[in-house]
Amino acid sequence: MAVVVVLDIGGSGVRAARVRDGEIVRRERLGLIPGTVPSQAAETLRAALGSLEPSPTDGALGVAFPGFLDDAGRVLPGIYLPGFVGMDFVDVLGPLMTGRPIAVVPDVAAASLAEAAATGSAGRLLCVCLGTGANAALVADGVVVDLAAGCLGDAGHVVVDPDGPKCTCGGRGCLEAMCSGRALARDGTPLGLIDANAVCEAARAMDPRAAELVNRAGRALGRALASWAAMTFPDLVVVTGGLSLAGELLLTAARSEMRRVGPPGIVAGLDVQVGRCGADAALLGAAIEAQRVQETNSAAGEEAVA
Numbered sequence: 062m063a064v065v066v067v068l069d070i071g072g073s074g075v076r077a078a079r080v081r082d083g084e085i086v087r088r089e090r091l092g093l094i095p096g097t098v099p100s101q102a103a104e105t106l107r108a109a110l111g112s113l114e115p116s117p118t119d120g121a122l123g124v125a126f127p128g129f130l131d132d133a134g135r136v137l138p139g140i141y142l143p144g145f146v147g148m149d150f151v152d153v154l155g156p157l158m159t160g161r162p163i164a165v166v167p168d169v170a171a172a173s174l175a176e177a178a179a180t181g182s183a184g185r186l187l188c189v190c191l192g193t194g195a196n197a198a199l200v201a202d203g204v205v206v207d208l209a210a211g212c213l214g215d216a217g218h219v220v221v222d223p224d225g226p227k228c229t230c231g232g233r234g235c236l237e238a239m240c241s242g243r244a245l246a247r248d249g250t251p252l253g254l255i256d257a258n259a260v261c262e263a264a265r266a267m268d269p270r271a272a273e274l275v276n277r278a279g280r281a282l283g284r285a286l287a288s289w290a291a292m293t294f295p296d297l298v299v300v301t302g303g304l305s306l307a308g309e310l311l312l313t314a315a316r317s318e319m320r321r322v323g324p325p326g327i328v329a330g331l332d333v334q335v336g337r338c339g340a341d342a343a344l345l346g347a348a349i350e351a352q353r354v355q356e357t358n359s360a361a362g363e364e365a366v367a
């Protein structure tokens with residue numbers, strides 16, 4: 062099976078990998094300055110792809126990114142990396158791929174595909190991504206449910222506390238404003254804990270103030286899960302992204318709150334686990350999508366020849 066090449070764009074940089082049969086066989090990483098301008102963002106992407114030395118025998122390219130595309134394939138505003146707004150990934154990366162297909166997916170959709178494959182879930186898997194922001198996607202029978210924008214829309218902006226903090230989206234009390242890397246950095250900074258990692262590490266070290274921050278974030282997640290579960294009837298929930306490093310500290314609070322406020326018939330037996338793919342979830346999921354696009358293109362080509 063051909064190697065597919067993948068890029069995962071995130072707040073900490075662009076991760077690049079060659080993937081064969083679900084295994085990462087080579088990986089590279091390029092830093093990305095959050096305030097970078099479009100020309101620099103495009104150059105970083107080209108450099109990341111070039112670092113993998115794509116060859117004519119490679120399969121498709123998969124790109125996972127923390128945002129959404131408009132109908133013309135351009136990145137919509139709202140992404141926390143402003144240098145990418147308006148970018149057409151096919152325009153930027155196509156010349157390096159010499160005609161091979163390019164699959165572009167929201168990172169949450171990519172991560173959900175990888176987690177569904179890793180769990181062997183044949184049913185309905187709700188995958189929650191808690192990184193710099195927050196979002197969720199549903200995979201049903203191996204396919205990402207495309208309710209809006211290639212996933213469940215911007216599900217991380219479900220309101221979990223109408224009196225909660227202002228959110229970057231302009232709303233108030235969204236999950237992303239309560240349970241995300243940015244939220245924990247905001248609440249941890251006055252305690253000298255400058256980012257979500259510092260908060261999670263302090264919580265694991267039994268710092269009661271940090272533990273309460275993680276607990277509060279977990280309760281917010283539990284409320285979001287109760288609402289999402291009522292709409293999507295998942296068989297299993299997995300939580301991935303940087304905040305999943307908080308592990309049971311976060312998930313115990315989330316399960317408890319989900320069962321306190323959610324419809325018992327739906328959430329009573331619903332398990333919430335840490336994802337199995339770790340930081341590679343979006344990369345591996347972009348590879349699955351690239352492989353699918355590659356096979357669809359090949360089948361269409363054979364049909365045309367026949």
Ligand SMILES: [Zn+2]
Pocket residue numbers: 217218228229230231232233235236237238
């Ligand atoms: Zn919001």
